[in-house]
Amino acid sequence: MKNILLICKNSVRRGVLMLLAAVMAAVFMVVVFKALTLSGEDGEKDTDSPEIVKISDKIETGLIDRDHSLLSEDLRDYLENTLDMEVILENDYELLAGMLIDRDISAIIEIPEGFHADAAAGSVGELVITTLDDYENGVFIELYLNSYMQSVKVLSDGAGGDAEMFERMLSVDPQTGRVSVYENREDRADVFSAFVFAEGFLLMLITGVTLFVSNNIITDRQQGTYSRIVCSPIKPVEYITGTALFGVICGTVMNTGFTVYAYASHEDLAVPPGIVFAACELFVLFSVGLCIMLALLIRSKQTLFTVGIGYTTFGCMLGGAWFPIADSLGAVGNLAKVFPQYWFMGMLRDSGGNPGYRFLPTLCILALFALLVYLISAVVFSRRSR
Secondary structure (H helix, E strand, O other): OHHHHHHHHHHHHHOHHHHHHHHHHHHHHHHHHHHHHHHHHHHHOOOOOOOOOOOOOOOEEEEEEOOOOHHHHHHHHHHHHHOOOEEEEOOOHHHHHHHHHOOOOOEEEEEOOOHHHHHHOOOOOOOEEEOOOOHHHHHHHHHHHHHHHHHHHHHHHHHOOOHHHHHHHHHHOOOOOOOHHHOOOOOHHHHHHHHHHHHHHHHHHHHHHHHHHHHHHHHHHHHOHHHHHHHOOOOHHHHHHHHHHHHHHHHHHHHHHHHHHHHHHOOOOOOOHHHHHHHHHHHHHHHHHHHHHHHHHOOOHHHHHHHHHHHHHHHHHHOOOOOOOOHHHOHHHHHHOOOHHHHHHHHHHHHOOOOOOOOHHHHHHHHHHHHHHHHHHHHHHHHHOO
16 A cells, blocks of 8 residues: 555656646636536526526427316416426327327426325325437426426425415415525526536546546656566556556546536536536546556557547547437447446436436446456456566
């Protein structure tokens, strides 16, 4: 452990520019995120109704009402008058499913039976929302409905299980509790979209900055430093581990800087900060392991940076870091799953409007990506050390 820390300290001395680049990358991401949120706030705010930001002009949404209650009527009123949607009320799911597939509607919202009774009794149920790969409208609808359900929960908790009190609170002022979450705040959907885009850009910067780990290892091999280390009491595996540790520190600086700012400036980003930080750290581990593997396989710096920059660009592009990759794209959709960016960004987009989203499977997949690249690096390293 002592030798590993010694190598890490030496890497810090040699890699001051890399550490500075990590800090500058974190600052750059903060500026980008701030610019995106400010542009969204200034460009899409409705001056006639400053308290409510419309999703878009007349999004068509299918609604299946199995409850036919005061609360379901309030939800329909919310969709039509507050969000300015065109609601198609229909009980035939197959008909709405066909319209959704034909893209005549953007989503199907199902109100379950007992929706009002459960909320009045203090147990708020869940809406069933079905969307396709229309990310823009889909995530907006889910985010707004999530806010509506939070407002219903506030009323339900306030009624304390008294059904008559709940109905009275619901009917006194339809706008109470429902719209208050939007007052004097940025549009949640715009902020979350900016956050997702910024996270995708952060993945590219992490991959690019950690690429210098490969450069340090190749430099040591070319200058004979690695051969001298092998002959010293420091074991080769300790050298690789210490060098990798410095790369992880640089990646963590970028991850921590941006994550802390994003959640400090916007409390309602829908995804827990601990989940985002942990997922990004797993991606940092993968990126550093990939850089070590490239350094062990490639001998030329020119080839290294060609391969590294190519992966940084196309990995983020095919992995969906900048725009969602649909599974229906055939070979491209299947190829995207090879990149950890696909799983990281998919987790953010899918969990944005889904409070019951399960994060553990995605975190396990990212952990397996990191483990796999280190196992491959260990095999390559053992063969090169013979």
